[in-house]
Amino acid sequence: MMNKLIAIYKYKSHVVEGELSGGAYFLMSMLSEDGPLEKNLLDKISNDFFLVSSTVGEDYGPFESLEDLSKFCFSICTELKSPYVTLHSLEEFNALIEKSANLTELLSDLQSEGNLLENVAITQKKSLMQRVFDRV
Amino acid sequence: MEDLSTDKRYSLSLTTPVARDADAVFPGENWFLYWKTSSSLWKSKLEEFSKGVKILVPINWAFHSDTGDNYDFAETKPETDLKKLFNIAGELGKELIFLMPITPVPFLPNGGIPHLLARSIALNSEGMAYGIVDNEENLHKLFSFYDPRVFQAYSKFCAKFGQYISEQGISCDIYGYVSGRMEKEEYVSFVDDHSQVFDQAFGRFLRARAENQQTDFKGIESLEEESLVKAEFKNTISSLYQDSLSSSVSANWEGVLEFSFLGSSSRDLLNRMSGNDHTSDYSHDISTIIGKGFIPSSILLPQRKKKGVLGRQLVEMVNNTLVGQKLALDDAYEREGVQFSFLNTFNLVQLDTRKNKWNDFGLVNYLDSTYHNCFSYLNEESFSWNEETPIEEQFYFVLGRELDEKKFRTILKIFMNGGKVILDNSDLDITLKRRLESFFLENNLEVEKVNFLTDVSYTHLGEGQLVVFNGEKLSTRSSNDRYNFWLKLIGTFEIQHIIVEASDQLEYFWRTRNSSTNELNYEEVRRVSVYNPTSYKKKFRLKFAKNFALLKIIDEINCNVTSQPHEVTGELLPDGSVSVDFGVFS
Known part of the structure; x- marks a missing residue:
């Protein structure tokens, strides 16, 4: 079952007068079992993050650190009451594309690999329910 | 849930899907994938195609050359025997068209190149691997395709292929084909690459360019300049592949076809x-692709997706209309006749595909709402003067900034031969501006000027009409104002058209044909085909003036259509479709 959100992000360097000058992270896409998430949902959550410019082209950001990006993704996870979100950098995603022979393999790898964030409010709640049923 | 046929991909597949012929050998739009079946079955497979249909046969480079150095044309695998395939088609009275790729192709492993050459994966503009x-x-x-080794192997394969077809006396037409997809309503070829391989090749190009110009290489000084030079480089490489093919198969060469593959965009991958x-x-997407002048291909979609309304739309619009139209472009005899072709009244000349100024001027929005699918884009190749092209009822929208001497002469020829030209004079070269003014004076043309939301001038010569407007000034107006501008301007031409009021997400296409011998009351016959690809009931209404006569309502599937004087109304259930024919007379 596709019980994980899948997030793909990238790092963009800033170039000032021909020199690299830091960079930022951008969320490229977030996928649920209903497909890519709607822009209005991401807009709503990005407003809560007070992003200066919530979108650059189609990407959401900029996030100064991977930690900030992870928090943003986790907020989406919470909003959608999803138990997990896996984060993949663009490089990791591309490696999975190269490796996978078919769509099923790609989806399986996207769910099982990457940086996994657990929404314990959902996962522990299930465990609690299980415990209740066990008692009964 | 919007789509009745959606299946959730949320479990690992437990069984291996069995490929059926409809997907494997005949993936769609009269394509025949010869390598997907035994050559001993080719005859029975080709017999399944209807009479008169042109069979499109894409050549599988990697199938004939697994390493890029050796070639197989019936030496080893019987399925590489294209001469046998050609002969069988001849015996059955079927016409084959060979398609040779000049870009990566999305429906073959490694994009169609021999596996030993598949080293540098290509990246799209977002840096995502294809x-x-x-x-x-x-x-x-x-x-x-920017890897020099790929090009070298491709050239050798083209030469070998050309030699083979010449020696074997294979006389069928050969087209090069470009594969691409729609990304945010713009066409992007799969040759578009943003990987390191591209960057290295571009670097070599810049150095060679500097050496040719005998200047010191100073580097690119702006993003705008980089964009222009990159476009020049990409065109150069694309031309190399095309020239390699066309020179190898010169006797059979017919030109280039450009396909847009449904299901291949970044959005589609995620979906x-x-x-x-x-x-x-x-x-x-089919509407968008056809409007942009490309050929939709559904061969990446499984057959179950194409069972209902989408399949009918593909058969009627692509198989039965567009492909024939594209293949008959140079054949005046084939063009005239009682076959339907798309009703295309408005031609938007757009030479710089990086930005759509017609969108900024509000023209696309207006045309889409009032003359849906009755307009198309012309690029560098397709915008040209041809005495045989009927232009009297055609409108050409031209950007002054894109005009050079040759194109300027083209618009004057169109105007003088009865066509309608609407010219945006923002950034029109000063020399051409003066030439235009001289032209008016020399021909004693009366020029009317008016200010309606922007500066507009109008003149006519016989049936020809020329409108000049200031697009930049118009683009500063609100979207309502821009819409009203086009409503007013195009309304003055009193174009004969049937008003369509359709629910959101209904797709409809207009086609036209000459009247047949038993329809001599009419100058032409127009058909509107309406499709409901959604899971909801949708309505439409057609309002027509006195010079249109309702002829027949046909191909009704899941629909309920009623007619009244000068009006046809319809209700389409999910997956429904219908076509309505009108006779047109003065």
Whole structure:
């Protein structure tokens, strides 16, 4: 079952007068079992993050650190009451594309690999329910 | 849930999907994938095509050359015997068209190149590796055509292929074909690459360019300049592949066809991963692709997606209309006749595909709402003067900034021969501006000037009409104002057209044909075909003036249509479609 959100992000360097000058992270896409998430949902959550410019082209950001990006993704996870979100950098995603022979393999790898964030409010709640049923 | 046929891709597949012929050998739009079946079955397979249909046969480079150095044309694998295939088609009275790729192709492993050459995966403009899902859910990676080794092997293969068809006396037409997809309503070829391989090749190009110009290489000084030079480089490489092919098969060479593959965009990959690719999206994509002048291909979609309304739309619009139209472009005899072709009244000249100024001027929005699917874009190649092209009822929208001497002469020829030209004079070269003024004076043309939301001038010569307007000034207006501008301007031409009021997400296409011998009351016959690719009931209404006569309502599927004087109303259930024919007379 596709019980994980899948997030793909990238790092963009800033170039000032021909020199690299830091960079930022951008969320490229977030996928649920209903497909890519709607822009209005991401807009709503990005407003809560007070992003200066919530979108650059189609990407959401900029996030100064991977930690900030992870928090943003986790907020989406919470909003959608999803138990997990896996984060993949663009490089990791591309490696999975190269490796996978078919769509099923790609989806399986996207769910099982990457940086996994657990929404314990959902996962522990299930465990609690299980415990209740066990008692009964 | 919008799409009745959506299946959720949320479990690992427990069984291996069995490929059926309809998906494997005949993936769609009269394509025949000869390598997917035994050569001993070719005859029975080709017999399944209807009489008179042109069979499109894409040549599988990697199938004939697995390493890039050796070649197989019936030496080893019987399925490489193209001469046998050609002969069988001849015996059955079928016409084959060979298609040779001049870009990576999305429906073959490694994008169609021999596996030993598949080293540098190509990246799209977002830096994402190209991963295309085919109709059997295989994931194909595309590799860079900017790799010199790929080009060298391609050239050798073209030479070998050309030699083979010449020696074997294979006389069928050969087209080069470009493979691409729609990304945010713009066409992007799969040759588009943003990988390191591209960057290295571009670097070599810049150095060679500097050496040719005998200047010191100072580097690119602005993003705008970089964009222009990159476009020049990409065109150069594309031309190399095309020239390599055309020179090798010169006797059979017919030109280039450009296909846009449904289900191959970045949006589609994400949707297909979660099983959320909707028929309505593909249905809309077909409209966009045809409007942009490309040929939709559904061969990446499984047959189950094409069973209902999408399949009918593809058969009627692509198989039965567009492909024939594209293949008959140079054949005046084939063009005239009682076959339907798309009703195309408005031609938007757009030479710089990086930005759509007609969108900024509000023209696309207006045409889409009032003359849906009755307009198309012309590029560098397709915008030209041809005495045989009927232009009297045609409108040409031209950007002054894109005009050079040759194109300027083209618009004057169109005007003088009865066509309608609407010219945006923003950034029109000063020399051409003066030439235009001289032209008016020399021909004693009366020029009327008016200010309606922007500066507009109008003149006519016989049937020809020329409107000049200031687009930049217009683009500063509100979207309502811009819409009203075009409503007013185009309204003055009193174009004969049937008003269509259609619910959101209904797709409809207009086609036209000459009247047949028993329809001599009419100058032409027009057909509107309406499709409902959604899961909801949708309505439409056609309002027509006195010079249109309702002829017949046909191909009704899941619909309820009623007619009244000067009006036809219809209700389409999910997956419904219908066509309505009108006779047109003065």
